[in-house]
Amino acid sequence: MGDPKAVVLLSGGLDSTTVLALARSEGFESYALSFRYGQRHTVELEAAARVAAVLGARRHVIADIDLRVFGGSALTDDAISVPHHDSVDELGAGIPVTYVPARNTIFLSFALAWAETLGASDVFIGVNALDYSGYPDCRPEYIEAYERMANLATKAGVEGDQQLKIHMPLVALTKAQTIARGLELGVDYSLTHSCYDPVDGRACGTCDSCLLRIRGFAELGMTDPVMAAV
Amino acid sequence: MGDPKAVVLLSGGLDSTTVLALARSEGFESYALSFRYGQRHTVELEAAARVAAVLGARRHVIADIDLRVFGGSALTDDAISVPHHDSVDELGAGIPVTYVPARNTIFLSFALAWAETLGASDVFIGVNALDYSGYPDCRPEYIEAYERMANLATKAGVEGDQQLKIHMPLVALTKAQTIARGLELGVDYSLTHSCYDPVDGRACGTCDSCLLRIRGFAELGMTDPVMAAV
Numbered sequence: 001m002g003d004p005k006a007v008v009l010l011s012g013g014l015d016s017t018t019v020l021a022l023a024r025s026e027g028f029e030s031y032a033l034s035f036r037y038g039q040r041h042t043v044e045l046e047a048a049a050r051v052a053a054v055l056g057a058r059r060h061v062i063a064d065i066d067l068r069v070f071g072g073s074a075l076t077d078d079a080i081s082v083p084h085h086d087s088v089d090e091l092g093a094g095i096p097v098t099y100v101p102a103r104n105t106i107f108l109s110f111a112l113a114w115a116e117t118l119g120a121s122d123v124f125i126g127v128n129a130l131d132y133s134g135y136p137d138c139r140p141e142y143i144e145a146y147e148r149m150a151n152l153a154t155k156a157g158v159e160g161d162q163q164l165k166i167h168m169p170l171v172a173l174t175k176a177q178t179i180a181r182g183l184e185l186g187v188d189y190s191l192t193h194s195c196y197d198p199v200d201g202r203a204c205g206t207c208d209s210c211l212l213r214i215r216g217f218a219e220l221g222m223t224d225p226v227m228a229a230v
Numbered sequence: 231m232g233d234p235k236a237v238v239l240l241s242g243g244l245d246s247t248t249v250l251a252l253a254r255s256e257g258f259e260s261y262a263l264s265f266r267y268g269q270r271h272t273v274e275l276e277a278a279a280r281v282a283a284v285l286g287a288r289r290h291v292i293a294d295i296d297l298r299v300f301g302g303s304a305l306t307d308d309a310i311s312v313p314h315h316d317s318v319d320e321l322g323a324g325i326p327v328t329y330v331p332a333r334n335t336i337f338l339s340f341a342l343a344w345a346e347t348l349g350a351s352d353v354f355i356g357v358n359a360l361d362y363s364g365y366p367d368c369r370p371e372y373i374e375a376y377e378r379m380a381n382l383a384t385k386a387g388v389e390g391d392q393q394l395k396i397h398m399p400l401v402a403l404t405k406a407q408t409i410a411r412g413l414e415l416g417v418d419y420s421l422t423h424s425c426y427d428p429v430d431g432r433a434c435g436t437c438d439s440c441l442l443r444i445r446g447f448a449e450l451g452m453t454d455p456v457m458a459a460v
Contacts, residue, residue: 065295070340070347102343105383109339110300113332117300142382149375153335153367 003029005120006167007111008057010034012047013194014213015126015170018182020055022169023124025185031118032057033111037103038068038076043201047193054191063110067100076100082197084206088215098196098208104137108146108166115164116154124167131175131212140171175216190225203227233259235350236397237341238287240264242277243424244443245356245400248412250285252399253354255415261348262287263341267333268298268306273431277423284421293340297330306330312427314436318445328426328438334367338376338396345394346384354397361405361442370401405446420455433457 006028010016023030032052034045045062052060068076080097104127111123127138136142147166154164170178182189195203195210203210203226210227217224236258240246253260264278275292282290298306310327334357341353357368366372377396384394400408412419425433425440433440433456440457447454 061299063296063299066293067343069291069293070344100343101346102339102383105342105380106336106339109332109336112335113297113330114300116331137383139382142379145375145379145382149372149379150335152369152372152375153332 003027005029005118006122007031007115008124010048012044014192017051017192018178019124019126021185021187030057032060034062036064038066043198044193050191082207088211112150122165126170127168128170143168176219179216233257235259235348236352237261237345238354240278242274244422247281247422248408249354249356251415251417260287262290264292266294268296273428274423280421312437318441342380352395356400357398358400373398406449409446
């Protein structure tokens, strides 16, 4: 018996990179899964490949799925602009236009498929209920319902010998706490990419995603290395 | 207000074609969704396009997703053969090798995404718990768990103004009952394709899927029109 296997959803951003480092530190042989889903920030996939290699994922798969056929999000629909703000204090309440309909449900369903073929009973996802309070599919009650469904969906669940566990280690952490945890594990955040609306592959510094990580580093008295490089 | 919208999962086979006819007969404006997922029987997508047109789907989308990256099923992995039998009585118990890991979970997650962007609160799926008793993701308790999860996953579910309903009108019907219902609605089953392992686009007559529909027609004293044409 080797280490237990886990599928880790990896966007290449700050959160999912930290999750991969956590899964590795807990002794999981990690299978990193990314998606080319029609996002405007495909540069994140280059970050995902770098991170998977540096953090020792056993395999890294990029699945091609085209969510542009459905539209409905600033991240996948050129007709909807990504919002920019001068300060993190301007981030709105409610569900932002960068929400992609059913994205985590789709991502988890692919993770479930891979877990089943690998014989893995652990899936890791970097959802966070504080920073993304407006995203319905980042809440713990959603993930728990997903887990219940998944255990009815698969051979392992039906045969009862292997229950799927969805790990969400960042769900209750602030961004600063996430970064601090990653730094303890030696994560090099200059490898990551979080920006929703990069220009020439570089972080804009003013979208919701950039603003949240800039604030997280600031709370630790640090500069986001991605911004320092700009 | 026009007719309510529904997303209908449509493989082009006998069951999903009947479901589309049922959704239309119940007054739903239907959005048919098919998948090019690496299945060996891509000819079913031609059947899906014919059926969608003849049965008056408002739109028909074929989403590209590659499940071959995960393997693990006779339908998506060339290294695993589709079983053939002389008689329907030889179909085995347990989960067959034609089971595709997490397939219905993935299909429903795309249906959920499309439903959310359309503002639809109804999804139809042709799962059947009798013929496919070995497929974990064809059981009603699985679909019910999916529905609960979906209502935590989406804007509409969170804001509480629109609960998603997953319809599974065939779940408790025999194949003969499904066919009889479709015939009442005027379905032309010669347009459909169910075979897992077609040769030159024609049904083999000996895979599980062919055998089940042949028996269904036989119980009605009929010949499967797809077989009659061979």
